[in-house]
Amino acid sequence: MDLGLKGKNAIVTGGSLGIGTSIAIELGRQGCNVAINYRKHDTEAKEVVKKIEEMGCKALAVKADVSIFKDAQNMVKAVIEKFGGLQILICNAGINWDGPIWSMSEEQWDKVINVNLKGYFNYNKAAAIVFKEQRYGKIINISSINGLRGKFAQTNYSASKGGEIALSKALAKELGRFNVNVNVVAPGMVKTDMAANIPPEFLNKAIDETVLGRIASPEDVANLVVFLCSDKARHITGEVIKIDGGQYI
Amino acid sequence: MFKWYGWVNFSPYTKVSRFANYLRGGYIMGSKCKKCGIKTFPPRADCPECMSSDFEYVEYTGKGTVHTYTKIVAAPTGFQDVAPYIVGLVDLEEGGRLVAWFGESIKEEDIKIGMPVQAVPRIFEATPDIKVYLSLEKPGASWKKMPIQDIE
Amino acid sequence: MTRVGVIGIGHGKFDRRSDATVQELAFEAFRYAMEDAKITKKELQASIVGSVPEYHKQRSLSGVIQEYLGLNPLPVWLTECACASSSAALRTAWMSIKAGLYDVVAVIGCQKMTELSTPEILALMGRVGEVQWESIYGTTFPGYYAMFAKRHMHEFGTTREQMLKVSVKNHFYGAKNPKAMFQKEITLEKALASEIVASPFCLYDCCANADGAAALILASEEKAKKLSDTPIWIDGAGCATTSMSVLRRPNLYGLPSAVEAGKQAYKMAKVEPKDIKVADVHDCFSIAEIMAYEDLGFCEKGKGGKFIEDKQSYIGGKHPVNIDGGLKAKGHPIGATGASQATEIVKQLRGEAKDRQVPDADIGLTHNVGGIGQYTFVHIFRRD
Numbered sequence: 001m002d003l004g005l006k007g008k009n010a011i012v013t014g015g016s017l018g019i020g021t022s023i024a025i026e027l028g029r030q031g032c033n034v035a036i037n038y039r040k041h042d043t044e045a046k047e048v049v050k051k052i053e054e055m056g057c058k059a060l061a062v063k064a065d066v067s068i069f070k071d072a073q074n075m076v077k078a079v080i081e082k083f084g085g086l087q088i089l090i091c092n093a094g095i096n097w098d099g100p101i102w103s104m105s106e107e108q109w110d111k112v113i114n115v116n117l118k119g120y121f122n123y124n125k126a127a128a129i130v131f132k133e134q135r136y137g138k139i140i141n142i143s144s145i146n147g148l149r150g151k152f153a154q155t156n157y158s159a160s161k162g163g164e165i166a167l168s169k170a171l172a173k174e175l176g177r178f179n180v181n182v183n184v185v186a187p188g189m190v191k192t193d194m195a196a197n198i199p200p201e202f203l204n205k206a207i208d209e210t211v212l213g214r215i216a217s218p219e220d221v222a223n224l225v226v227f228l229c230s231d232k233a234r235h236i237t238g239e240v241i242k243i244d245g246g247q248y249i
Numbered sequence: 250m251f252k253w254y255g256w257v258n259f260s261p262y263t264k265v266s267r268f269a270n271y272l273r274g275g276y277i278m279g280s281k282c283k284k285c286g287i288k289t290f291p292p293r294a295d296c297p298e299c300m301s302s303d304f305e306y307v308e309y310t311g312k313g314t315v316h317t318y319t320k321i322v323a324a325p326t327g328f329q330d331v332a333p334y335i336v337g338l339v340d341l342e343e344g345g346r347l348v349a350w351f352g353e354s355i356k357e358e359d360i361k362i363g364m365p366v367q368a369v370p371r372i373f374e375a376t377p378d379i380k381v382y383l384s385l386e387k388p389g390a391s392w393k394k395m396p397i398q399d400i401e
Numbered sequence: 402m403t404r405v406g407v408i409g410i411g412h413g414k415f416d417r418r419s420d421a422t423v424q425e426l427a428f429e430a431f432r433y434a435m436e437d438a439k440i441t442k443k444e445l446q447a448s449i450v451g452s453v454p455e456y457h458k459q460r461s462l463s464g465v466i467q468e469y470l471g472l473n474p475l476p477v478w479l480t481e482c483a484c485a486s487s488s489a490a491l492r493t494a495w496m497s498i499k500a501g502l503y504d505v506v507a508v509i510g511c512q513k514m515t516e517l518s519t520p521e522i523l524a525l526m527g528r529v530g531e532v533q534w535e536s537i538y539g540t541t542f543p544g545y546y547a548m549f550a551k552r553h554m555h556e557f558g559t560t561r562e563q564m565l566k567v568s569v570k571n572h573f574y575g576a577k578n579p580k581a582m583f584q585k586e587i588t589l590e591k592a593l594a595s596e597i598v599a600s601p602f603c604l605y606d607c608c609a610n611a612d613g614a615a616a617l618i619l620a621s622e623e624k625a626k627k628l629s630d631t632p633i634w635i636d637g638a639g640c641a642t643t644s645m646s647v648l649r650r651p652n653l654y655g656l657p658s659a660v661e662a663g664k665q666a667y668k669m670a671k672v673e674p675k676d677i678k679v680a681d682v683h684d685c686f687s688i689a690e691i692m693a694y695e696d697l698g699f700c701e702k703g704k705g706g707k708f709i710e711d712k713q714s715y716i717g718g719k720h721p722v723n724i725d726g727g728l729k730a731k732g733h734p735i736g737a738t739g740a741s742q743a744t745e746i747v748k749q750l751r752g753e754a755k756d757r758q759v760p761d762a763d764i765g766l767t768h769n770v771g772g773i774g775q776y777t778f779v780h781i782f783r784r785d
Binding site for chain 3: 254258316317319320323334336338345346347348350362382
Binding site: 132133134136173177231 | 379
């Protein structure tokens, strides 16, 4: 099906690596102009921009810490100026910093909450103001199955991921009247850099958890996200779609 | 859904329900009788001239002049929380009149009979349910519209 | 066609009547009217009740009133035209006698407005206009007339002081009317200082809700001459509408329905505005009386403010108006107001108004408007 995304303008946070990169590139393939935000991987970020431009679309990479409120507002402004508008926001930037609670420092907690949960608030708010004014918009917040269930040594991560889900549901209620969809995609384990640091036996454990006997590629997640960005999915809002190969049913 | 229209709605069912759907999308719609061609604002399904019920919606610019107004202080039930408010009766450029609230761009002391205004479609933001209304702003006020084919 | 005469009038006290039900209020007025007419129930052939049902808990009002008045099995029905309900009842009774169907008919205007809770009453106040396109913005009864006032001030330079002088006059006469709700005079200063209700109106520009009833007994010419020494003839009756919605009114600085109803009544009674010696007009709001002077031809369009300023509507002026206190001082039990106005004019024409008597009053007029001007009834009364 033709997703009708040609000419739309999108922001993807955490777009220099993993899921974010996949989403950005797939959006480019669909004809969108894409701005990515990234924290430190300059080379990778430049690569993503190049790939999207090669597909004939505009691209932009902005170096910024998503947990800083003002930077989010400024990035949205800058993108609208450069591209001429904004219709799609994908919040994807996130970190984890695991440890059982008894050894988790205050800094460990704060940092994960600020980047993951506050970061989504920062960008969702900036985009919401634009989207409600123009009576159109798509927001997809990337969460995790660990926001739906609890994960050992991830009180901070699970809290942030669960928080993103509740935020998205509340926001869907606020923005629905303005013709804006807000949804959550909750992947299980995905073959990315975040997962690369996990010892093999834990990786196998994850594969065992799935019913499909595999873990997701970043493209799997991108395909779902890109569908949700299109008007073909216009009646889906306030929804959480797991994409985990049946890892958590 | 006509029940979206107004701070408190009293007419949930009408033959011209789509007026509210259009208003939410940013369109101010009147009606035009397909049989005799006369235009009416607010819209009505049944033509007052030739009595035909075959009508279509036509877009109005929302431009007009103030015919009269009043600031209501003693509000009826359901409106106490938003009182006081200034109700304006506006003669529309293309004919017809509308009743709406003065918006934030016009100060109370500047309101004069005969002044030009622009009616702007608005969506209430502070309530959980969908409510739409028109506010009267300075001429030149603009707003974005949904694609018309997306309106139910 | 036969002439129709008023042979009996009765008026209860208008007030917050938490001492009576609507049928008990109707009975008070009805008994006064029957005693005044000096007839028994045997003479009556029908009654018409004018009242606004939505303010009462009792459904189908006219039935319960007919029973309480002891008039079963006589026919009765309700007429409703908002604040002109009992003028509609009067016109209906008049029509039935003119048509030769009945000879003697009772007209009962009655209303309770205080049975409902305050939120219920306030909710009703927000639904006087066209509910579909206007009430959703919280328009109110004072709000509409306030908009008319603003337009009148814009067109003709009418001032707030001129409008409030109407209220001052009506309270002056209301103080002499034992049936009125408000029996104290007011000063212009006090009025100007009162709180704003809907700009430019303040408290003293607006009539008050009230409970009350008034009644009349009408008879055909033959019966009237037999039963009464001074029948007062209803020689003119006019009735017209204008669009209910202000979105489609031709102009907002007068009431087109009043102009038309007045013309009809004048034509039928074969009189002109200058012949009217005393009138009771619908002063639901101060501007309404000013517009009535103009709509009825008592003065030129736009000169209504000057008319009151020059005291032309006081006794001694060109056209004494609302010498019973009007709606402002009597209170406005909406269904009863029309009948109340008629009883006052009949009283004046009979010469029974005591310290409120307009000298040599032989032709009088009532002007009763419903809602925000969508209906007007004008009746012209004559003493031979």
